[in-house]
Amino acid sequence: MTADKDGWTLSLVIPVMNEVEAVEPFLSAIDATLRDVAPRLEILFIDDGSTDGTAEALTAASERDQRVRWLRLTRNFGKEAAMSAGIDHAIGDAVVPMDVDLQDPPELIHEFVHKWRNEGYDMVYGVRGSRHEDTRRKRTSAGLFYSFFNRLSTTTIPSNAGDYRLIDRRIVEALRQLPERSRFMKGLFSWPGYRSVGVYYDRPARQVGNSKFNFWKLWNFALDGLVSFSTWPLRVWSYIGGVVALLSFFYIVILLTKVMIFGSQVPGYASLMTAILFFGGMQLISVGVLGEYISRLFIEAKQRPLYLIEHDSGADRKPLPQARPAVKVDIS
Template identity: 60%
Template structure:
């Protein structure tokens, strides 16, 4: 792109069975970003939906020139869908954002302003107010961030989800990483680069229900901790070694 051309920003939107929300999302984004001084587009990644979401996205892509999509062959999980979106995002930066509008698209203006004026490579949203989350969910999230940052050498900001602006050079670094089981919040931090957080109030979902239950969140947390820390492996290796030594000690000679 020419140096004086307005930047191009791709909104990366993973979806799974969100037929009720995709149209609302597109209409809201078009309204909010109508007067943006930069160019933008929406890239949906359909993660194996079975409820007609892909059909609705196809319709939207025909009705709106700014809407594109990738259809995965099956459900691979949000981390893979995000990676596929970043792999195919075009332009100068990408903004991963949830389709349920709990990530307010209005905040993208602040992301872009800081990115352009301060030269920050990543601007991320901090969920400073989460009134719609249950007490159990808030406490479990707080527990996860504290434990993760205690046992790993790659701390991640507390209460920061995937909603953020990522500069092109950081995207290229993420694309070059060969991991298959990807914990994106950890990878965002691991590659380095300058980053800054912006607090925001996280509203309720506009429609539908979250696809993450407590079991999925628990396994997601374990994936993150095992991916970025050797402590769990060392603990179980120690327990296994002690157990074997005890059996040898107590077995008949």
Template identity: 60%
Template sequence: MSTDSNTAWNTGTSTARHDGEHWLLSLVVPVKNEEDNIQPFLDAVLETLTPRVPALEIIFIDDGSTDQTLPMLRRLGTADQRIRYLSFSRNFGKEAAMTAGLEASRGDAVVPMDVDLQHPPEAVLEFIRHWRDGGWDMVYGVRMDANAETTGKKATSSLFYRIFNRVSHTDIPPSAGDFRLLSRRVVDVLGQLPERNRFMKGLYAWVGFRSIGVPYHQPARLHGNSRFNYWKLWNFALDGLVGFSSLPLRVWSYLGGGLAFCSLLFMLWIITRTLLFGIETPGYASVMSAILFFGGVQLLSIGVLGEYIARLFIESKQRPLYIIAEHSDDQA
């Protein structure tokens, strides 16, 4: 759906079908090499949600798994019509996987969640209560603890949220992740956002709508270890900052102006001193210090420009965000 840049999107076309007793909940679950976690996840989700939800679909997005994840999803999808799956042609990343799941969802409400049971199914029931009784379009989970995270990871995560909210016009609630309930009209609006460099936490906040946080306790991961190392988290944070703030670009204008003003004052001081006291041989250390400092500033500023230009380059190619190699509907 394309719109003129000066025209607001119409978000009132989706009807609130959940007013009655017949509504559908969609769970969007990205997976990569999670063969040990899928069955325990299903057991916990079905036991908790089936008695309380009129209709349920669980959409797994296989993000380039190399173990038995995809064959397992095939078997589960054949045995239970509530289970659907998409399989990517390669690994496209969690943000692309969540986008694919949201686009494939059919539910009146959609909940993205992890397969490792760090997002407890019991919290989904609380999300549903706020959505149905309070009319909230977005109910996001707020971690009360993070048992599986190291002290360093907690500290860097907290620092990222503070920096992001300081430099961006879009505020992300601290400790809020991808675990949340989205109403159908929020999902429809997210589907209209075309960018390839997707930072979903920022997009959730950018679209607005009535939102409320619900605290939950995050248990330890059931099997395996998280695949988000510090390097991936750094790049993830960089995508978020560059995608939602132009301050890294603007700061160099202020820094350049400040340095130019200081240089002018230093030049006037040198001229005055020369006129009053004569010529003095400049020191090698001071000259080299100035050269290295300004050279470093220039390289750093070029690097910041490169980050933005690289993202413009990716967007300009208009490649699809993901490629689906196999779909559960193909097996029907």
């Protein structure tokens, strides 16, 4: 824990895209629950290419509240890139990425801060104790993903833990050194290591607006995570190829033996087509897996920026004002 005893800053990082209705309720909830959570509080919004009135709402909020700062990206780069932009530009000794829809309850940050400051944890992540707001299909698919990912990857991510967490400045600086363009933030948060602990909470339903994620986006997100943190999909084809080659060798021995003993036999059309279709399908699958990795190598080789910033409301701003003395939070 790197913060000074009395002069530390907490930064909230909130990616938004077309969330004009959620900005004011979010700020009201933050003001009601986190007024005394830190000596200095930065509320950093990242406008990820909004096309509604989100930019105007953020402008008005930053003009009346010195704690509010916002970045506007030149277009929609995706939530992972927007979150990375916020983490890169946050000034806090501790940084809390969270959603604007209040499904990440702000009052939980008190417990995050307690474990960070009083118990010495470098990262405190929220674990969803129940997911009643999600559909059964989403809960099932999420559980399967976490289990599958942790079996295949050397980087373990906690089950049912989202992006909502407190991360120490040491981890922030480590994340800023990771240059990859295909960002799977749950894995990147876990990759540096350091001392971490989970805090269970019940995730409430979204209060305003609609989720920007659909099944197809979630599928691609899961695929990015698996490919970014595991080479197993590549290695498995070596084992499959070895097994198929071994079975083929035994089958050739059997065929040669039958020909030598019983004479030449005319092969059947069905068995020939079955073999052709089976091995053709296997080859197409393996080429597809190779394509997933090669496409990511292609993206990384171009070295394009992860995001571009069009506007920073805090570029010429004075340092954050000192808040009232932070109170020690009793979690028991």
